[in-house]
Amino acid sequence: MQAQLVGLTAASIPDPTAALTEALVRRAQNGDGDAFAQLIEDQYDRIYRTAWRWCGNAHDAEDIAQDVCVRLGDAIRGFDGRSAFSSWVYRITLNMARDWQRAGRRRGAHADAYAEVIPTEEAPSQEDAATNRQLWSAVRSLPEKQRDAVLLVYAEELNHAQAAEIMGIKEATVSFHVHEARKTLRGLL
Amino acid sequence: MTDHRPDPFEKLGQSPVPPPRSGAKAAALAAARAAYAEAETKKVAGPTKGTARGRRLMSITSIFKGFSIMDMRIPVGTAAIALLVLPLGYQLYSSTSMTPVMPPVTTQVEAPAVEAHAQPEAVATTPAKPVTTTPTEEQRAIGTVEDTATAPVDSGAPAAPEPMLMESEAAPAADMAVPPPPPSVAPMPSVIQQNQSFAPSPLGGAARQAPSSSTESYEMSGGMAVEPSGDEFSSFDEQRLKVAADEPVSTFSIDVDTASYSYARRMLEDGYVPEPDAVRIEELINYFPYDYPPAPSAEVPFQPTLKVFPTPWNEKTQILSIGIKGYVPPAEAIAPSNLVFLIDTSGSMDEPDKLPLLKRAFALLLDQLSADDTVSIVTYAGSAGVALEPTSASDKAKVLAALDQLGAGGSTSGAEGIELAYRLAEQGKKDGTNRVILATDGDFNVGIDDPDALKQFIAKKRQSGISLSVLGFGQGNLDDATMQALAQDGNGNASYVSNFAEAKKVLVEEVGGTLHTIAQDVKIQVEFNPAVVSEYRLIGYETRHLNREDFNNDAVDAGDIGAGHTVTALYEITPVGEGQVDPLRYGTANATTPATDEIAFLKMRYKLPGESVSQLIEQPVTADVTYEDIAQAGVDAQFATAVAAFGQKLKGSAYGSDMTWDEIEALAKAGRGADEGGYRAEFVRLVEDAALLEPDGE
Numbered sequence: 001m002q003a004q005l006v007g008l009t010a011a012s013i014p015d016p017t018a019a020l021t022e023a024l025v026r027r028a029q030n031g032d033g034d035a036f037a038q039l040i041e042d043q044y045d046r047i048y049r050t051a052w053r054w055c056g057n058a059h060d061a062e063d064i065a066q067d068v069c070v071r072l073g074d075a076i077r078g079f080d081g082r083s084a085f086s087s088w089v090y091r092i093t094l095n096m097a098r099d100w101q102r103a104g105r106r107r108g109a110h111a112d113a114y115a116e117v118i119p120t121e122e123a124p125s126q127e128d129a130a131t132n133r134q135l136w137s138a139v140r141s142l143p144e145k146q147r148d149a150v151l152l153v154y155a156e157e158l159n160h161a162q163a164a165e166i167m168g169i170k171e172a173t174v175s176f177h178v179h180e181a182r183k184t185l186r187g188l189l
Numbered sequence: 190m191t192d193h194r195p196d197p198f199e200k201l202g203q204s205p206v207p208p209p210r211s212g213a214k215a216a217a218l219a220a221a222r223a224a225y226a227e228a229e230t231k232k233v234a235g236p237t238k239g240t241a242r243g244r245r246l247m248s249i250t251s252i253f254k255g256f257s258i259m260d261m262r263i264p265v266g267t268a269a270i271a272l273l274v275l276p277l278g279y280q281l282y283s284s285t286s287m288t289p290v291m292p293p294v295t296t297q298v299e300a301p302a303v304e305a306h307a308q309p310e311a312v313a314t315t316p317a318k319p320v321t322t323t324p325t326e327e328q329r330a331i332g333t334v335e336d337t338a339t340a341p342v343d344s345g346a347p348a349a350p351e352p353m354l355m356e357s358e359a360a361p362a363a364d365m366a367v368p369p370p371p372p373s374v375a376p377m378p379s380v381i382q383q384n385q386s387f388a389p390s391p392l393g394g395a396a397r398q399a400p401s402s403s404t405e406s407y408e409m410s411g412g413m414a415v416e417p418s419g420d421e422f423s424s425f426d427e428q429r430l431k432v433a434a435d436e437p438v439s440t441f442s443i444d445v446d447t448a449s450y451s452y453a454r455r456m457l458e459d460g461y462v463p464e465p466d467a468v469r470i471e472e473l474i475n476y477f478p479y480d481y482p483p484a485p486s487a488e489v490p491f492q493p494t495l496k497v498f499p500t501p502w503n504e505k506t507q508i509l510s511i512g513i514k515g516y517v518p519p520a521e522a523i524a525p526s527n528l529v530f531l532i533d534t535s536g537s538m539d540e541p542d543k544l545p546l547l548k549r550a551f552a553l554l555l556d557q558l559s560a561d562d563t564v565s566i567v568t569y570a571g572s573a574g575v576a577l578e579p580t581s582a583s584d585k586a587k588v589l590a591a592l593d594q595l596g597a598g599g600s601t602s603g604a605e606g607i608e609l610a611y612r613l614a615e616q617g618k619k620d621g622t623n624r625v626i627l628a629t630d631g632d633f634n635v636g637i638d639d640p641d642a643l644k645q646f647i648a649k650k651r652q653s654g655i656s657l658s659v660l661g662f663g664q665g666n667l668d669d670a671t672m673q674a675l676a677q678d679g680n681g682n683a684s685y686v687s688n689f690a691e692a693k694k695v696l697v698e699e700v701g702g703t704l705h706t707i708a709q710d711v712k713i714q715v716e717f718n719p720a721v722v723s724e725y726r727l728i729g730y731e732t733r734h735l736n737r738e739d740f741n742n743d744a745v746d747a748g749d750i751g752a753g754h755t756v757t758a759l760y761e762i763t764p765v766g767e768g769q770v771d772p773l774r775y776g777t778a779n780a781t782t783p784a785t786d787e788i789a790f791l792k793m794r795y796k797l798p799g800e801s802v803s804q805l806i807e808q809p810v811t812a813d814v815t816y817e818d819i820a821q822a823g824v825d826a827q828f829a830t831a832v833a834a835f836g837q838k839l840k841g842s843a844y845g846s847d848m849t850w851d852e853i854e855a856l857a858k859a860g861r862g863a864d865e866g867g868y869r870a871e872f873v874r875l876v877e878d879a880a881l882l883e884p885d886g887e
Contacts, residue, residue: 022460
């Protein structure tokens with residue numbers, strides 16, 4: 001879904017969405033407030049979704065997403081184009097989610113998350129929901145690197161190269177973290 | 190509960206995420222906009238950091254900022270120091286190469302605003318300073334700010350950067366940051382006054398050019414601008430306007446490199462404007478094939494095509510276009526080739542657009558070679574050694590098998606690659622083309638660490654008949670400057686291979702030019718007739734400049750031209766009477782103006798392959814080749830001019846930037862012609878991309 005924003009490939013035909021995003025980024029960097037507003041408007045849903053997946057709690061996700069937006073407003077002029085804009089946003093979101101969790105805010109509120117999952121699902125069988133809940137809870141309890149790798153690859157459905165770019169590690173290391181995550185969770189799932 | 194699903198993680202992607210509340214979203218957007226606006230204020234007030242344009246200035250402003258912090262702590266002493274340091278700093282600043290080449294413009298209007306805001310502060314701060322003011326002012330000042338005057342560091346901190354601002358920045362800063370007026374910013378008035386007298390207007394212009402911010406800081410070093418991409422380019426100054434009466438002779442070496450265009454294209458397609466130094470206009474122009482008349486024979490391997498037509502971006506001037514096309518020998522006359530591929534297999538090559546692309550490109554090349562040709566492969570970095578002994582190109586299976594086994598990985602150690610490659614080249618040396626082709630993404634750890642020693646090594650081998658070409662791959666690590674330098678020393682060409690289509694162009698369609706040299710050390714010298722031409726400017730070729738005396742010196746190296754290569758050089762010339770530069774009041778009378786209406790006289794020198802004595806081609810540029818309208822000059826002229834205009838605009842050149850993207854696009858479309866490879870259509874698309882990224886009128 002975000003694949004078109006990643007500038008790693010040698011594709012010679014520019015994607016219009018990517019070009020638009022890049023143009024907005026550029027204009028925002030040059031001080032165009034409207035372009036920035038438009039850019040954040042476009043990005044917000046994805047940021048929120050990512051934040052939700054990482055923390056599993058709508059309140060926290062909203063707070064994290066807002067912090068990310070503020071940070072973007074502060075930092076967009078420093079974005080240097082070394083990586084794709086979407087990767088950069090991911091990186092900020094992940095860092096923000098991690099800081100949030102480290103700060104220990106709303107600890108113990110995890111139960112809320114699952115209360116919110118269930119009503120939106122198509123009346124899953126009790127057992128399925130339980131498995132699902134257990135899976136998410138298990139993944140979120142993984143060590144940070146493993147959790148990030150697993151969520152980027154499986155929840156965000158990015159490929160290993162994109163995940164590697166976001167995490168700032170090598171592609172092979174992403175695969176290694178996913179593998180480790182499987183090993184860690186083997187007993188649980 | 191754990192039945193045997195193949196992969197539990199797959200379920201993660203399917204779980205729905207509850208949508209965000211619209212209220213939360215609105216709040217986040219508002220907060221973001223506020224942060225953005227605040228950062229904007231900070232950006233204006235503080236030193237700028239971040240994007241490509243004008244970067245090199247930033248180290249200067251941050252040095253200034255350092256002084257300003259000291260100012261806050263020891264206000265009195267520093268006021269005196271500032272008086273000494275600022276003029277000195279400006280003197281140093283303006284006498285180094287870091288001064289931007291920018292017309293002295295703007296910001297005059299803003300100066301009064303600074304004064305207006307600075308004045309009350311002067312009043313407020315006088316008690317602490319030995320600055321002469323009237324007692325009544327002093328009284329008033331003490332009355333209003335006496336409590337704060339004693340805590341200069343704390344209360345003044347937010348405004349710390351202000352004293353050192355260049356005037357264009359200072360005006361808005363004063364507007365926005367003043368409300369809680371920094372009470373005891375002692376040296377501010379005097380410093381700002383200083384700035385008004387010392388800050389040069391180029392600084393104002395440059396500050397405008399550095400629209401970026403603060404949170405992530407990159408340290409700039411001296412003259413090298415940090416690239417957004419991590420790729421490196423050597424910087425050069427644009428060709429300047431020359432007065433024909435003073436310097437009638439212009440000399441340069443031809444350049445058949447195309448790397449700059451491929452690189453610029455890739456950056457634009459990824460949504461970035463390339464660094465000005467990455468844009469070499471002659472490489473942009475020469476990327477495209479032009480339909481110049483072919484040369485008659487191998488003995489006279491090219492002949493010039495000359496045209497003069499109006500300049501689209503300046504109605505007072507004309508363009509002199511010099512086009513040459515290399516002789517294409519018939520297939521049976523092509524000498525056998527001995528190619529040694531020196532391939533970088535460092536870990537960084539393990540990306541789809543690097544080693545895998547190289548492998549596919551190589552397979553293409555193999556189809557172009559005959560049974561007389563030999564191929565060998567040497568790898569360096571990662572896995573070092575001979576991957577393929579010299580093998581006939583007809584033994585495709587063996588070559589491809591060796592190629593398939595190449596893998597990227599490992600560290601960049603154990604590299605003696607380049608010597609090994611040249612040794613193999615000598616082993617299989619043929620009476621034809623002997624060439625080492627270095628394929629890399631920027632890791633030149635080929636076994637000789639010292640760049641100068643490496644260049645010498647390559648230049649020495651060139652004299653023994655083995656040349657070097659460089660194929661650049663990928664992005665982020667590319668060392669363009671080294672690539673260029675090595676290819677130039679090795680009498681080869683540097684190409685940047687960004688995708689498969691590019692590989693096809695370099696290794697299939699232009700394989701003749703890439704592999705079969707038909708003339709060496711090709712130099713061009715143009716002498717303008719001051720009676721007809723008042724000023725001239727060569728477009729591009731900055732890095733190929735030669736001295737006038739180099740032209741007849743056969744020992745001086747210059748560019749080589751391959752079979753079928755086309756090379757185009759454009760001069761913008763100003764007819765007599767239209768010049769920008771005023772004639773000298775006490776100038777010499779035109780003593781020796783020949784009675785001729787020739788516009789210029791073209792001389793070209795070249796050596797046939799393997800010969801050491803150069804041949805000369807001469808041809809006058811007469812009024813016969815002048816066209817009233819660029820449309821009559823043909824599609825090639827129109828297209829080359831459009832590319833030149835594109836390059837100038839992309840670089841932010843002082844010349845020809847007035848042309849809008851639409852005009853450039855229209856000209857390129859008019860010059861599209863048959864466009865067999867589709868390259869010109871691609872260029873038109875690129876102009877559109879550039880217009881999107883850097884809209885006109887900003």
